[in-house]
Amino acid sequence: MKLRTYSFPxxxxxxxxxxxxxxxxxxxSGAPPDVLFQLELAANESFSNIVRHGQAGAYPVAITLxxxxxxLEVVLRDRGQPIPAEALRPTAPDPQMDDPCSWPEHGMGMLLIRQMTDEYHYRYSAGGNEQRLIKYLPLGGGTCAP
Structure with a gap:
């Protein structure tokens, strides 16, 4: 399969x-529905975090698929404030998903992103934030259409 990329603001x-x-x-399109659903959920949460906690409309967010x-890989780049280190740390202990009373008031978004992706990478530089979301494709048969 040939590598394909699409970038847009x-x-x-x-x-x-x-x-x-x-x-x-x-x-x-052509990716297994469960893989695509999980990646889309993680990308939506990452994007929502940028809007709510980072820059709220100040600059466009650069998306690369x-x-x-x-x-499959989604990269989100923004010029907002860095993600606080405490938000990037995995929460411990993990909340019981069937017990809403065990859920923390904040920080569930990063937990969701990490649960829905196979790899999550974050870096901050003078130019802003970069979040890289990666979801593996199943071996054999479940690949994307070219």
């Missing part, structure tokens, strides 16, 4: 969630 508003989802569905032979 989105306004840093919650109204951009629908176009983000549509772009993922179209670009990654890449189809690799064995995984």
């Amino acid at each position: 989105l306004a840093a508003t919650l109204d951009s969630l629908a176009p983000l989802g549509a772009a993922l569905q179209e670009f990654f 890449t189809r690799h032979p064995r995984h």
Whole structure:
């Protein structure tokens, strides 16, 4: 399979969630539905965090979608504030998903992102934030259409 990439900007508003989802569905069409659902959920949460905690409309968010032979990748770049180190640490102990009383008031978004992706990478530089979401494709048969 040939590597394919699609990059585009989105306004840093919650109204951009629908176009983000549509772009993922179209670009990654042919991926197994469960893989695509989980990646889209993680991308929506990452984007929502940028809007709510990072920059809220100040600058567009740069999105890059890449189809690799064995995984799908979504990269979100923004010029907002860095993600606090405590938000990046995995929560311990993990909340009991069937017991809402055990859920923390904040921080469930990062837990969701980590649960829905196979790899999550974050880095901050003078140019801003970069979040890289990776979801593996099943071996054999379950690959994306070229």
